[in-house]
């Protein structure tokens with residue numbers, strides 16, 4: 001049979017077999033379906049398999065392998081590098097698989113492979129339960145958790161992957177596997193930060209934690225006040241409880257309840273403190289910041305799911321980001337950070353962020369973050385292609401600035417595609433070899449390579 005005829009026949013069979021939908025170039029909906037969050041990504045897959053369940057995922061993986069087509073796995077489409085979509089290959093699209101089942105008695109939740117962060121948070125919130133989620137509510141839970149998962153709750157509860165109880169996975173040969181601490185334990189270990197390297201997660205089970213109260217403080221400063229504000233925030237984190245987390249963000253002020261109208265469209269420095277507890281206690285923790293001259297403040301008890309949406313990045317913008325784990329946050333670095341922040345292209349959606357770790361953030365799994373107390377994240381977000389050079393250059397300068405203070409461990413979930421050296425360079429040799437051995441067992445042909453790729457060892 002000629003290859004073209006084989007492909008056409010196989011595609012027709014896939015369309016007939018899938019409970020979900022199959023889209024190919026020319027089909028209605030194809031162009032929308034191939035679009036991801038980052039508007040700089042414009043890829044044209046041969047087939048988009050919009051899977052409705054595990055059987056569809058198995059069928060799609062086998063289809064791709066029979067035709068020797070590359071596979072990309074798409075959840076929330078939030079990968080900065082656009083890893084959820086490829087050119088001329090098959091996209092295993094999980095967006096129809098967003099079922100969430102909360103088991104309050106067992107303090108656990110099962111989410112399907114395409115579930116978004118806000119699906120999860122809204123389902124657990126009525127039970128006053130939560131698990132560490134990302135700082136953008138439209139992120140895919142599986143992509144986020146399997147990458148390690150850093151978020152507001154991590155200093156209290158640990159990185160998201162620490163709450164992983166089980167993963168239902170379709171591996172490269174179309175086999176279904178359940179990985180837990182008891183079943184396939186090496187694979188389970190690797191899924192705590194090894195990302196989508198080992199298969200398609202059709203469902204994850206996550207531990208839930210009690211979250212009866214949650215509050216947030218946002219203190220808004222003029223950009224020139226940033227160095228003082230960051231030094232004070234650094235002390236608040238160092239002396240405060242693990243229940244307190246947060247970030248420093250330089251950004252263009254947009255219309256928000258905590259941004260006075262006269263500051264919309266200008267560069268601002270925001271200090272955000274999140275707190276697993278009530279607003280009164282948080283006000284006490286934030287007092288040293290409130291004593292500094294500032295423009296406005298909001299301190300309130302809020303539903304955790306609402307805070308998760310607070311800093312959402314709009315889809316359809318152009319993205320480029322980098323991130324480094326830091327050995328410390330000395331005054332010299334604070335000054336370098338603030339000086340670079342003040343050169344940020346404004347007004348845009350760009351952000352320059354500092355995140356504190358510590359507390360429950362440890363490194364028992366291959367979540368490649370070492371013992372870094374802080375991370376820095378220049379995040380380019382802009383609309384106009386004519387700004388590409390300006391923003392890309394700003395991100396790269398920010399990355400270069402912090403070189404003297406970086407741990408060398410790469411903050412993979414938050415970087416785009418910065419080459420193989422950035423992926424392997426930051427992992428310690430023992431973890432890398434162990435991940436490579438797991439890869440060889442479950443994906444020896446490196447079928448799942450649209451990710452921060454671990455080569456089979």
Ligand SMILES: Cc1cc2nc3c(=O)[nH]c(=O)nc-3n(C[C@H](O)[C@H](O)[C@H](O)COP(=O)(O)OP(=O)(O)OC[C@H]3O[C@@H](n4cnc5c(N)ncnc54)[C@H](O)[C@@H]3O)c2cc1C
Pocket residue numbers: 036037072073074075076077078079080082083084085094113114133134135136138139140141142143144146147148149150151195196197199200201202313413414450451452
């Ligand atoms: C605006 C924004 C904010 C972010 N904030 C944070 C943050 O606060 N903390 C943090 O840790 N990260 C953050 N990230 C990074 C994000 O967690 C990762 O990019 C994550 O991989 C996105 O998953 P996704 O499903 O949305 O993306 P996709 O582009 O759909 O998928 C990305 C990759 O994830 C893997 N993947 C996704 N779903 C599955 C699955 N079901 N099975 C197997 N592999 C899968 C695949 O390798 C895929 O190539 C942020 C990203 C953006 C764009």
